[in-house]
Amino acid sequence: MIDSDEIMTIRQMCAAYDVTPRTLRFYEAKELIFPVREGQKRLFTKRDRARLKLILRGKRFGFSLEEIRQLLELYHVGDQQQTQLQATYDVAQERLADMERQREELGEAIEDFKEQMDWLQKVITSQASTRDAAE
Numbered sequence: 001m002i003d004s005d006e007i008m009t010i011r012q013m014c015a016a017y018d019v020t021p022r023t024l025r026f027y028e029a030k031e032l033i034f035p036v037r038e039g040q041k042r043l044f045t046k047r048d049r050a051r052l053k054l055i056l057r058g059k060r061f062g063f064s065l066e067e068i069r070q071l072l073e074l075y076h077v078g079d080q081q082q083t084q085l086q087a088t089y090d091v092a093q094e095r096l097a098d099m100e101r102q103r104e105e106l107g108e109a110i111e112d113f114k115e116q117m118d119w120l121q122k123v124i125t126s127q128a129s130t131r132d133a134a135e
Contacts, residue, residue, distance in 0.1 A: 007036070007043040017052055027055060032069055062095055 010021050024042070027033045033051050035042035044052075051072055058068040071091065074084035 006046050008049065010035075010042050010044070013044050013049070013052070016049075017056065019052075019056075024052075027052070030065055030069065032065065032072065061092070062099065063091065067091055 008016065010024055013019070013024055014021055024033070024035075024044075028035060028042070032055055033044070033048045035044045035048055037043075054072065055065075055068055058071070059065075063071075071084060071088050074087055075081060077083045
């Protein structure tokens with residue numbers, strides 16, 4: 001049996017990591033975490049907590065759940081996590097480049113949008129001036 005200081009219930013996990021029970025069950029179904037089952041109870045170990053932290057961080061950075069699952073599976077390769085760390089770095093580097101491209105595209109879209117808004121404001125002002133002069 002697992003030391004009781006090392007386990008958390010689903011309620012404790014939800015409170016500690018600001019997730020819902022449904023989220024934890026979903027991650028379990030996707031084989032991202034592996035809580036110990038005692039009847040209907042799910043008990044989460046330190047390993048599950050570490051994996052959940054990585055899952056949540058990966059999601060925040062825009063990694064897909066499949067990418068996260070694949071990276072987590074590399075933990076068991078047996079080379080002191082060298083393969084896992086290198087794969088994570090490679091995927092992260094690609095993701096960072098994607099995010100920087102998106103930021104650039106968003107910056108361009110914002111500038112274009114501002115120009116369109118300025119043009120619309122001029123048209124509105126011009127029409128109001130024309131209408132006021134006609135009255």
